[in-house]
Amino acid sequence: MKTLIFKTASNYLLPLLLLFAVFILLRGHYLPGGGFVGGLIASIAFVIHSFANGLETTRKIIKFHPGFLMPVGLTIALVAGAAPWLFGMPFMTGLWMDEPIPVIGLVGSALFFDTGVFLVVIGVTLTIIFTISEGL
Amino acid sequence: MLLAVLSGFFVALGLPLIIKVFKGPNTLWVSLFPLSLFIYFISKLPAIKDGETLSSSWAWVPSLGIGLDFYLDGLSLLFTLLITGIGTLVFVYTSSYLKGHIYLDRFYAYLSLFMASMLGLVLADNIITLFIFWELTSISSFFLIGFNNDNEASRKSALTALSITGLGGFFLLTGMVTLGYVAQEYQISALATLSEEIQANALYPLILVMVFVAAFTKSAQFPFHFWLPGAMKAPTPVSTYLHSATMVKAGIYLLARFTPILGNHEWWNGPLIIVGSITMVYAAIHAIFRLDLKAILAYSTISALGILVFLIGLGTDEALLAAGVFILVHALYKATLFLVTGIIDHETGTRDVSKLSGLNKVMLPVGIAAILAAISNAGIPASFGFIGKDLIYEATLHLGNMGYVLTGLAVITNVCLLFAGFLAGIKPFIGPLPPAFSKLHLPPATMWVPPLILASLGMVFGLFPMVVDTALIKPIVSSMTLGTPTFELKIWHGFNIVLLLSLLTIGSGIALYFILKPSEVLFAKATRFEKLSPESAVNQFAKGFVSFSSKWTNFFQNGYLRYYLITILSFLSLLLGYRLFYGVEIYVDTSTLSDITLYEAVIVLIMAAAIFFTVFSKSRLTAVASMGVVGYCFCLIFLFYSAPDLAMTQFSIDTLTVILFVLVLYNLPKYLTLSDTRDRIRDGLLSLIFGALISILTLEVMNETVTKDITSYYAENAYILGKGKNVVNVILVDFRGFDTMVEITVLAIAALGVFSLLKLRLKSIEKE
Structure with a gap:
């Protein structure tokens, strides 16, 4: 599958798809999208890249084992959920900024939570796929 | 009181660390912890003596009516003193017995854990709290019995003990929940006033069965008795502490504690008398054929527990008094004998009673302790055991025609117990010293002082019964009968039939001691019937269960x-x-x-x-x-x-x-x-x-x-409460965010599973 066209295309597709994944993550609160789908799309981006260039190249781009994304994501989600405690509110109460930030929009604890989901999904998918393709 | 109970758990957590830091050859200072608890509880003695009861409570799970409520009356005071007092001596003893053992810190931690659980159990005033501490004693004893975890037999007996007592725990939970449901009350001290209503309820028999099974498993009653001899694989301090003085008495405590609530009913008395008398006779006869010192003591303990169940079953004031006294008598002499056995084992390397003799010549103080304990066990006049045995005979004799049969059984049991006590306490110390043992020397004082203290107490209480009479024994009886007891412990009751029975017991016991010599042949003859014992039945069942489940698994999990x-x-x-x-x-x-x-x-x-x-x-x-x-x-x-x-x-x-x-x-x-x-x-x-x-x-x-309430709630509130227009996403990250949190955790676990399974497989392939 290592054709020249696919290889060249995948190099451009990777950043584009990742950007798209983040876009999907950010718009999730208002329009179709969200952390879960975003995470899946980002994983597909890496998988396509690894198909075209070989697993080792993709690993080099990511630099660390994708499994690390799982604890990181879980921690972010947990912190986002626990943050309201600091303000004396129950676990998972939504906290929101008063003014929207340009481009990103209104930022709240839910977005951080969704980012956690996003990272966990990437970690899970890539760990499974990379492990299986290595084992074969 | 809350702190007194819970401190053991904190100590258990901290001890391994502290002992690591203060790495020294001497760990005697650890005993200060149980000693301080003992002093704390003994300081409560005057208040309890005046008929007061102390209580403390702390809401734990208020929504379920579970509180860490503790309650100190005569009965619990006796047990707390036994637990902390014998606990202190066992801690002292251990500092020499396991000196230099690499896991000594862990051992102390387990002991503290056990002590705290046991204290919680006897002080609990809430039936659910009682259950929790009950289970904790089972778990901590599992660690203690299996302490020598590189020995397969030791692991197996730990598991047997845990399964049997754990089974009892299930029954206790069911019984307690049913009791709480029937009475709508979880406070033990308040339940006693509701006893008539409870006994009139249709669920009363069910509660009884549950409580009985719980008590019988814990206190090693027939047919659940076999875990106790197995548990003797534990280091001797454990056997002393758990299997003579405290844990096995937990079932007795349960029965005694529930006597005012469930007792005084023929369904309560009958089963207890039957099971108690079967156990005491069965185990006493077993005890006289054993060769291993620890096995002799194990069976005689089971028999003593049978006597206690039997006495509680009789349920008369006299019988309950006898039970209260006998708990103390037995704890004192049996703990002594166990500690002595530990010393013998430690010094000579054998526990075979047919090989031991003449040790008095090399370790006299140990011998004195053992002989005093054997005397108290035999119930020879002027010892505390004498008072205890008199009370038992008095209780059985006052029962009319039935009483003669029961008295007969009690006499047989006591004769065998006396024999077993002599075998364990006197035989190893008198007679000629075998040349192999001539180079032995006296162990450190930390080992022989504890048994000597216990044995001397048995004599002091016997000569001066007024020391414990009003202070300890009366409050015990009044917490079991809820009345004011009218009796006095006396050394001398005059010439009567009870004295005659006592003399008969002592006479035949000593005669038996001179006739019956322990030997391999007798032991082999006695163990021929092992196939019919409940233990083999359970082992068969366990084997069958394993083979059935492997067939079942292979059929469905075929790959x-x-x-x-x-x-x-x-x-x-x-x-x-x-x-x-x-x-x-x-x-x-x-x-x-x-x-x-x-x-x-x-x-x-x-x-x-x-x-x-x-x-x-x-x-x-x-x-x-x-x-x-x-x-x-x-x-x-x-x-x-x-x-x-x-x-x-x-x-x-x-x-x-x-x-x-x-x-x-x-x-x-x-x-x-x-x-x-x-x-x-x-x-x-x-x-x-x-x-x-x-x-x-x-x-x-x-x-x-479909009710659309939820759907419309989400649709309407997604923007107002969740500030999002995409309802699906707002549900995922806000309304049901907790679910999502758990789901991503599950995802991560699944990924780790795939990763480790495949990596493991890869590694095994590489190895080949």
Whole structure:
């Protein structure tokens, strides 16, 4: 599958798809999208890249084992959920900024939570796929 | 009091660390902890003596009515003093017995854990709290019995003890929940006033059975007694502490504590008398044929526990008094004998009673302790055991005609117990010293002082019974009978039938000691009947259970994905089919269905074609790709019915699934037809049936009137409360955010599972 066209295309597709994944993550609160789908799309981006260039190249781009994304994501989600405690509110109460930030929009604890989901999904998918393709 | 109970848990946590830091050869200072608890409880003695009761409470789970409520009266005071007092001596003893053991810190931690659990158990005033501490004693004793965990026999007996006492725990929980339900009261001190209502309830027999099984398993009553001799694999301090003085008495404590609540009823008294008398005679006879010192002591302990159950079963004031005294008598002499056995084992390396003799010449103080204990055990006048045994005979004799039979049983038991006590306490110390033992010397004082203290107490209490009379014994009896006791402990009761029986017991016991010499032959003869014992029955059952479960597992967990699928699908089909056929009126309301549009029809056609390809294609890749087509078609249907979120997710998932399949298939050998036509027809039929049932189910769901409350709540509040316009996402990250949190955790665990399974497999392949 290592054709020249696919290889060249995948190099451009990777950043584009990742950007798209983040876009999907950010718009999730208002329009179709969200952390879960975003995470899946980002994983597909890496998988396509690894198909075209070989697993080792993709690993080099990511630099660390994708499994690390799982604890990181879980921690972010947990912190986002626990943050309201600091303000004396129950676990998972939504906290929101008063003014929207340009481009990103209104930022709240839910977005951080969704980012956690996003990272966990990437970690899970890539760990499974990379492990299986290595084992074969 | 709360702190006194819980401190043990903190100490248990901290000890291993502290001992590591203060690494010294001497760990005697650890004993300061139980000693301080002992002083604390003994300082409560004057208050309890005046008839007061102390209580403390702390709400733990108020919504369930569970509180850490503690309550100190005569009965619990006796037990707390035994637990902390003997605990202190055991701690002291251990500092020499296990000196230099690498896991000594752990051992102390387990001991503290156990002590705290035991204190909680005897002080608990809430029946659920009582259960929790009950279970904690089982668990901590599991660690203590299995302390020598590199020994298989030791692990096995720890497991047996845990299973038997754990089984009892289940029964206790059921009994306590039922009791709480019947009485609508969880406070033990308050339950006593409700005893008439409880005993009139239809559930009373059930509560009784549950409490009985719990007490019998814990206190090693026939037929659950066999875990106790097995538990003797534990280091001797453990046997002393758990199996003579404290844990095995927990069942007795339970019965004594519930006497005012459940007792004084023929259903309470009858079973206790029967089980108690069977146990005391059965175990006493067993004890005299043993050769191992610890086994002798184990069986005589079981027998003593039988006597206690029997006395509580009699239920008269005299019998309860006898029980209260006997608990103390037994704890004092039996703990002594265990500690002495530990010393003998430690110094000579053997516990075989037929090989031991003349040790008095090399370790006199130990011998004095042992002989004093044997005297108290024998009930020779002027010892505390004498008072105890007199009270037992008095209690049985005052029962009329039945009393003579029971007195006879008590005499037989006591004769055998006396023999066992002499065997363990006197035989090893008198007679000629075998040359092999002539180089032995006296162990450090920390080892022989504790048994000597205990044994001397047995004599002091016997000569001056007024020391314990009003201070300890009266409050015990009044907390069991709820009345003011009118008695006085006396050394001398005058010439009467009780004294005669005592003399008869002592006479025949000593005669038996001179006639019956312990030997291998006798032991072999006695163990011939082992096949019929409850222990073998349980072992047989355990073996059968293991072989049954391995057959069961091998049948269902056969490792073939296709059989798993067939099993799951056929079971579901049967269940669904049955329910749809019998319980539901199948009716499809065509008027509510929307019209079929052209593009929907086209999608369905594509799906049908793709399925056809998947099933009949000769290439795996084609099959997988066609599966992907089916998935994409689903996405389109989701889109048509305005569920873009679902469609997006399904689209990505399907892509990844196909990728995964391709990854795996890439490495499989060339396509082979492994299934014959019959298999294929079977699979096809099953799929058709299952698919049809699911379709019917889906159509049926449409007919159900769905409450739209939740849907409209989410729709209305998504923006107001969640500040989001995408309801699906707001539900995921806000309304049901906690679910999502757990779901991503599960995902991570699944990924770790795949990772470790495959990595492990890779490593094993590399090794080959």
